[in-house]
Ligand SMILES: Nc1ncnc2c1ncn2[C@@H]1O[C@H](COP(=O)(O)OP(=O)(O)O)[C@@H](O)[C@H]1O
């Protein structure tokens with residue numbers, strides 16, 4: 003089953019009179035359960051493509067279909083609803099809410115999805131355990147290390163049981179050891195839950211975890227290894 | 232919803248100093264509004280009651296042809312047999328006092344100095360004359376039998392350099408249009424703490440005033456005080472007087488004051504707006520700053536699927552909490568401040584409004600109506616101030632927000 007289907011997607015940024023072609027006609031399909039890396043040099047369009055897939059931004063032209071639904075025609079609220087139910091995000095800069103504790107951060111998407119307090123509580127415990135942060139549940143982000151913060155972000159991304167998790171350079175701000183830990187957790191959760199993962203990176207140590215590597219250059223897919231067994 | 236409040240509360244706690252000072256801006260504004268309103272209320276109410284007590288009474292009965300501005304002493308412009316009418320009116324329920332008075336214009340002179348005077352013949356024993364008796368600060372009050380005594384105000388005494396026991400020349404117009412002169416003795420000096428009144432009004436016993444002006448058994452007016460100002464509109468129409476007389480109420484007799492009050496009210500409304508505008512701009516500023524600082528956070532919330540409406544609610548919750556905190560502070564400061572000025576009053580001195588009997592000390596008076604209205608007004612203004620920044624936050628595109636990296 004296809005989770006992502008992208009056809010001829012372009013994205014042009016206009017800053018004043020300057021136009022940047024971030025995507026020049028990308029075609030890509032991602033099947034359910036993939037663990038795929040988007041690689042390519044800085045500025046090749048990885049982030050822009052993830053934003054298209056994540057319904058954070060809309061293409062200048064082309065088609066973006068997520069879970070069989072054309073998302074290019076959705077309005078703001080419909081896109082927010084789409085993200086809330088089906089897509090989890092992990093960002094380079096951890097992106098936690100600074101005023102909330104680790105467990106409250108993980109709980110946030112569940113809250114937005116209207117889960118009951120007891121269901122939320124159980125799910126938060128389960129996820130914190132999965133990322134090995136049970137003892138840090140009540141700490142605020144500024145009391146956590148970078149690796150711990152990124153693991154909280156992973157737990158938060160997976161909390162509402164999304165079909166798709168998008169990670170943009172998830173290890174770029176982590177040392178080797180913490181980067182490895184985060185990648186192993188993502189790999190394990192991909193196997194255990196069947197959640198589709200797409201992560202952008204240009205770190206070779208991260209690329210080796212991928213089962214499929216899609217290479218972008220100047221806004222175009224220039225190489226695709228297909229899925230390895 | 233509860234969660235949103237919790238988040239809003241923690242967000243405010245993140246920058247405690249700023250939150251405190253913004254709430255204080257709201258509170259300070261409200262406190263100022265409360266104080267201002269109370270002072271105005273105290274002043275207006277006080278000034279009016281003062282003018283009624285000293286000058287106009289609640290009701291006056293005059294000859295139909297009497298013209299206040301001319302202070303006419305012609306018999307046809309005066310009330311004949313005033314004692315008889317006074318006695319009859321004093322018997323009416325709700326009437327505290329009814330007493331004849333005679334007004335004449337003239338001047339007092341001492342040495343080379345002289346000063347214009349409103350000569351007022353009163354019944355010294357009437358309860359309506361109590362404010363003058365109570366105001367005597369040196370010498371003695373008048374008695375009905377006095378024949379060469381005059382009671383003058385402190386500003387007049389200062390101007391003419393007079394002490395109790397000094398002689399003073401009085402010149403005044405008479406009923407037949409002549410000028411009468413007589414030397415009198417200053418029996419007492421009074422103050423009602425109302426400069427405009429004290430500086431011109433001099434008192435004689437009614438009989439003496441009648442003799443000097445040759446008005447015999449006539450008075451300019453029957454001065455009537457009621458138990459309560461609010462009774463005026465029911466008592467006045469019920470007084471039956473002959474068709475040659477007219478009944479005037481304090482509203483007719485204080486037109487200048489009523490106009491002045493209207494003017495003052497619009498001026499004060501303008502001041503309210505300025506104070507509110509200052510509080511509101513502080514709040515808008517704080518919230519806009521807080522939106523910019525949290526651009527990323529708004530992006531995160533949006534990315535994990537928070538709708539614009541909820542983001543709006545989050546920021547509105549923050550401004551509501553600021554509003555509640557501010558209003559509580561404002562109520563405490565404002566009410567305490569008003570209580571202080573309610574007891575101690577503050578001295579405004581001679582405001583230079585001649586013809587209006589304004590006391591020189593104002594006592595703040597807080598009404599429930601003012602308190603509730605101002606509180607609601609401040610609260611609503613603060614919430615409205617939060618609207619623009621909140622809308623700004625809710626419309627922020629998630630991508631822009633996420634790109635605002637550290
Ligand atoms: N918001 C934006 N405004 C203008 N140009 C942008 C914006 N976002 C990205 N770009 C440009 O688009 C191109 C692709 O950027 P990006 O998708 O961030 O690449 P990558 O993630 O692979 O580094 C770059 O040339 C970048 O400068």
Ligand SMILES: [Mg+2]
Nearest residue numbers: 048049050170
């Ligand atoms: Mg990027």
